[in-house]
Amino acid sequence: MATDREIALEMALISVIKAAQKQEIDLKSLLDVAGDVLVSFPQEDPDREARISAACTEISNAHAAVLTGERAKSTRP
Numbered sequence: 001m002a003t004d005r006e007i008a009l010e011m012a013l014i015s016v017i018k019a020a021q022k023q024e025i026d027l028k029s030l031l032d033v034a035g036d037v038l039v040s041f042p043q044e045d046p047d048r049e050a051r052i053s054a055a056c057t058e059i060s061n062a063h064a065a066v067l068t069g070e071r072a073k074s075t076r077p
Contacts, residue, residue: 013062014071021066034059 002010020030038052045051065071 010058010062013058014065017062017066027063027066031059031063 017027017030021027035056038055041048041052
């Protein structure tokens with residue numbers, strides 16, 4: 001089950017992507033740049049690759065939620 005913070009972060013990410021869409025920002029370019037920014041996170045983090053992968057998945061999921069009109073989920077498996 002998701003924590004309150006995880007739900008809030010998911011809602012925030014979906015909201016930011018939706019706001020960018022409403023401002024007619026090119027979402028593909030925005031998300032590509034976000035992916036590029038992710039790889040700049042600390043090299044010394046031993047879990048860096050897994051965290052970057054998980055963050056990319058969350059961005060992709062949030063983007064899909066915006067495109068499909070879904071709302072943030074209140075629980076996660």
